[in-house]
Every structure is written in C-alpha cells, then in structure tokens.
Amino acid sequence: MMFLGRQKRCRQVFRIAVTATAITSLFVSAQLGAQDNRPRKMESDLKVSPYVESYSEASIFVTALKNSNLWSKVEESEELTLFVPTNSALYSEGAAFLLEIVLNKIENRNRLNDLMAIHIYKGSLQIGENSSREFIIPMSNGGCLDVSVINGSIKIGPEATVTKAVNAADGTIYFIDHLLWMPYKDQMDCT
Amino acid sequence: MIRLAGMVRNCCIWLLSIALLDYVLVITPVKADNSITHKDSGNKQFLVETIHILGGFNNRVPRWSGEIRIAVIGILSDSVESSLDKLLAQLSLYSGLVIRRIEHDVSGVTQYFQAISESPAYDLALCSKTNAAECANFVVIVSSQAEMYRIAQSLPMRNVFQRATASARTVYCFFSPGISHSLEIEKSVVFINQSLSEKMKETCLQEEITQSFGLFNDYSGSLFYSFNNTVSPKMLTTHDKVLLSSLYDRAYSPGSLANSIANQVIDYGLANSESVLPR
Numbered sequence: 001m002m003f004l005g006r007q008k009r010c011r012q013v014f015r016i017a018v019t020a021t022a023i024t025s026l027f028v029s030a031q032l033g034a035q036d037n038r039p040r041k042m043e044s045d046l047k048v049s050p051y052v053e054s055y056s057e058a059s060i061f062v063t064a065l066k067n068s069n070l071w072s073k074v075e076e077s078e079e080l081t082l083f084v085p086t087n088s089a090l091y092s093e094g095a096a097f098l099l100e101i102v103l104n105k106i107e108n109r110n111r112l113n114d115l116m117a118i119h120i121y122k123g124s125l126q127i128g129e130n131s132s133r134e135f136i137i138p139m140s141n142g143g144c145l146d147v148s149v150i151n152g153s154i155k156i157g158p159e160a161t162v163t164k165a166v167n168a169a170d171g172t173i174y175f176i177d178h179l180l181w182m183p184y185k186d187q188m189d190c191t
Numbered sequence: 192m193i194r195l196a197g198m199v200r201n202c203c204i205w206l207l208s209i210a211l212l213d214y215v216l217v218i219t220p221v222k223a224d225n226s227i228t229h230k231d232s233g234n235k236q237f238l239v240e241t242i243h244i245l246g247g248f249n250n251r252v253p254r255w256s257g258e259i260r261i262a263v264i265g266i267l268s269d270s271v272e273s274s275l276d277k278l279l280a281q282l283s284l285y286s287g288l289v290i291r292r293i294e295h296d297v298s299g300v301t302q303y304f305q306a307i308s309e310s311p312a313y314d315l316a317l318c319s320k321t322n323a324a325e326c327a328n329f330v331v332i333v334s335s336q337a338e339m340y341r342i343a344q345s346l347p348m349r350n351v352f353q354r355a356t357a358s359a360r361t362v363y364c365f366f367s368p369g370i371s372h373s374l375e376i377e378k379s380v381v382f383i384n385q386s387l388s389e390k391m392k393e394t395c396l397q398e399e400i401t402q403s404f405g406l407f408n409d410y411s412g413s414l415f416y417s418f419n420n421t422v423s424p425k426m427l428t429t430h431d432k433v434l435l436s437s438l439y440d441r442a443y444s445p446g447s448l449a450n451s452i453a454n455q456v457i458d459y460g461l462a463n464s465e466s467v468l469p470r
Contacts, residue, residue, distance in 0.1 A: 010198045017206045094429030097459055098285060098436040107441040111287045158280050181284040 038152035039162040039174070047170045048082055049075045057086045058175070061119075064099040068109070068116040080171040081125040083118075083156060086163070089177040099179075118145070118180045124171045127154050127162070143182045156180060238457055240410045241434060244418060245449035252452060253374040254405040254438055254445045255288055260325060262293040262317040264303045265333025265385060267392065274393045278400060278427075285432050286404060286439040293327045296320045300334040300342070307345050315346075315378060329403070331381045331396070336362055339382045346380060356382075363387060363422060364395035366403045374446030379403040390424040397427060405438050406431070433459075 044051050049071075052058045061084050065071050074080065090096040103112040118139055125137065127147060134148040137156075148155045154162040160178040245252050267275065276292075283290045295317050297303050306316040318326040332339060340356035346367075355362045362384060369378035381399045383392055402418060413419035415430040437456050 006198055010202050013202055014206075017202075021206075092429070094432035094436075095284075097433045097456070101455060101459055102436050102440045105440065105442045108287070111441070115284075158277055179284065181280055 039154060040164045042164065042166045044166055044168050046168055048077075048080060048168045048173055051166060051168050052082065052084055052173060057088065058084050060087050060090050060096055060099055061085055064103060064112060065116050065119075067104055068112045070113065070116045070120060074120065077122065078170060079122070079124045081121040081123065082171065082173045083121075083160070083176055083180055084173055085119075085160070085176050085179050089163075090179065093178055095179045115179070115181070118143070118182060126172065127165075127174070139182075145180065145182060157182060234457070234460070237415055237430075237460065238453065240413050240415055241453040241456060242449055243410045244406050244408050244413075244416055244434065245438075245452060246408055248448075248450050250449045251374055251446040252405055252438060252449050253368070253370045253376050255286065255376045256445055257288075259288055259290045259329050260293050260327045261290060261329040261331065262295050262315075262327035263331045263333065264297060264300055264317070265331075265383075267333060268389055271389055271392050271396070275396055278397050281427065281432070282401065282404060282435070285435040287441070288439070293317060293319050293325060294321070295327070300332065300338045303332070304338070304342055304345065307342065315380070328377060329379045329381075331383065331400070333383045333385050333392070335385055339384075343382075352382075361386075363391065364399050366399040368403055368407075376403070376405065376445075391422070394424045398425075401427060401431060401435070404435060406434060 046054075052062050065074065074082065085095070087096070090099060102108055103115065121137060121139070127149065134146065137145045137147055139145060145157045154165075154174070156162065156174070156176060157178075157180045160176040160180055162174045163177055164175040166173040166175075242248050261279065263275075279290045279292070282288075297306060297317060303316070309316075315327055315330050317330055318324070332342060334342075336356050339362075343352045343356050352365055352367055355365070362382070364381070364383045364387075366379060366381045368376050371377050381396070381403060383395050383399070387395060398417060406416075406418060409418045409420045410416060411420040415428065416434070417425050417428050417431050433456055434452075437452050440452075440455070443451060
C-alpha cells in the first residue's frame, strides 16, 4: 500500500511538472513573439567618417561612397546624417553585387553618385522612436524619403528599417537593413 | 527507501526530458540555411540556369534604354498596387532606369480595346491625363482571357499569345515585348488574368514585369531564379536581382552577349564564396 501511495505521489508530481512546463513554454513563446524592433542606440566620440571607416560591417557601402564624388563631402561636413546599409543587409537583398561590381565601373558613376546622395542628409537628423509618426526627409537631389516611426521601429523609404543608431561627434549614423531608393515622385509630392 | 529513490529518479528524468524538449522546440530559434553549396556541380548548375534565362550562350540580350512609363488597365486591389509600387522601385534601383506610373483616363479594357483598334500600328494608346505628350510604353492589362484575346489580335503580338488566349486552357499571365533592330526593348504588354487570387496577381506582376526587362526565359525547377515555371506565390530572389544588375551594367550595351553578362555574375559568386548569393 505504501508502494502504491508513492507511485501515486510520483504521478501527481509528474502532472504538476508537465503543467508548470507548459505554462512556462507559453510564457516564453509570448516573450519571443513580442520582439523589440527598436534600434540599438550608441554614442561615439568619433566623427561620422572615421566611425564608419572603422566599422567592418559598413565596408561595402563605405567603399562605394569613396568611389563616388561624395566622400569628401562626408568628411568635410560640419554636421550630417548618414544612412548606412550593412554588409549582411546588402548580401541578403542581392545588392552587394550592384555596389561592389556594377556601380564600381566608370560607366555607372552617375548612377553611383545618385544612389549615394540619397543616403546623406545635411544636418543631424534625430529620429526619436518614442512616438508613432510619419514625416518626409527632403534630400539634396530634390527628392524625398518617407520616414515612419511605429512602436519604436524606424522605417526609412519604402523598405529600410533602422537596426542601429550612433550619435557621432558631428552627426548621426543610422545603420539600415536595405539600400535606400526612392520610387519616382513628382516634385510636388515632396513638399 | 530504495524504491522511493528510484521513483524520484524516474520523475527527475521525465522532468529533464520535458524541459529539454521544450528548449529545442520553443527557445532555440530555427535558422534557415541561406547559403548555397559551392561545389562544382552547384556552380555549373548556376551557370547553366543563368545562360538559359538570358537566352543561350551566344544570344544577344535586349534591354530597355530610356525611361519606362507604365500604365495599368483594369482593377488592382490596394495591396497589389502597393506591391507593384515596391517592385517598380526595386526594378528602378537594379536597372538604373526611371520608371514612372502614368495616370490615364481609360476606364477599362473595353475602352482600351477601342483606342488601340483605332490607333496607328503598335501604339499602346495610353497617355497621361495631365500631359498628352507623355504616353505609356509599358502597359499592364488586368482582364478576362477573352478580353485579352481581342486585344492580342489588335496588337502585333506573337501568335503564341493569340493562340493561348483563344484556347480553353486558363492562361494566368504573360508578357510580350517590342524590341527594336538595335536590341533595345521599346514597349511591353503584360497580361494578368483577372480571375487570379490576390497573391497570384502579385506573383504574376512580379514575374512578368521583371522578365519584361530582358530576363526572358524560364528555367523549370530552377534552384536560383524565381522564373521556374511554377504556378505558386513567390518573390524575387537575390539571384534575380544580381542578374538584372549585370544586364543593366552600362559597361555593356543593349544586345550584349549573354555569356558576358553571365560571366561577371559567376566570377563574383566564385570569388565571394557562400556569403554572396544566398537564396
């Protein structure tokens, strides 16, 4: 009888354990499901240009920027904002080949300059992720980029999302997960 | 006491097993393997598919040169319109071409059919409602198959499209380009069967419009490209974008040899190992 009582107790303990594990699993799943899309934020004493030069994950974009006629503007600007797609983002979306091979050629230099210009904003642009809103960034080439902030996630243009933001000594760097490109817009859409 | 210890031991084993199972199923994220295996057979397959998509080793591949002005006849839902705009933005990025939507006054397929029937040869007959000088050179027609058959008889399309749209078999979608003697694509028509689901309309738009840019051929069962002859929802692959980038490299002119366009893609893939061309 004592033996059967112990077996029964063991089964009870077993049932409690299974139930507790199931509840724990549901909790963990819920936590995983509620992912935090807010970008990581960092501060740096470096200026924008040496920071991105030293950041290995920005090497493809920085090389392309140096091949264009805009790198000197990045170095010489007193205050600027740079949108930088990471190497892994470029490989993932199939754009690394475009930047490393195609746009590296002299025949495509104008295309490269136009593309790089979209990633540079004169002035320090602080996009706060604390409130939901939408606005437009006017670009130096006359076009504009839509920016939307939803639940802390910052979306630039049609596809790019900010993954990391760095407040540098002379501006801000937003690391993004897609190249920026603007669908054609009539000028009036940018006002 | 010994029996109790044994029972406790068995209980603990059960609890540990459940916890481990939980960890594997819930906590450990499932990572998709995005890399391709760069064995010789994989590289060869990639070359074979790439050359086939471009029309054959010595084929001279046409492409667009100037601005593309695209107009849509028929009705698309908001979500399909949105994905069309995203696709056009991507195609503009990888081709380096300006691609604009033309807003026009043609209310539907019937009115469009009348307009092209009365217009000079191969005039797509869709001009901006705000600027009559700006006319579409790329038309997307969302209609029934019967309506498309009538249109196909009025435009100088290949007979295959007239026969296909006249047949009892359901035609989901196709594209028909107009190419100059200098191998520049000057016009294109894309047909989307209005009976398709929203997801299939998106897929058709994506595939037919992208192929209209010069990636003309399908490769059945392709491991790398979305142009694989399957009727299922899909998205542009990284390989599609890479090949498009190469085709629109201004270091080559329209009508460049397929093997030249393919070779720089292959060379890049071999040089950059598995990280370069994830699927």
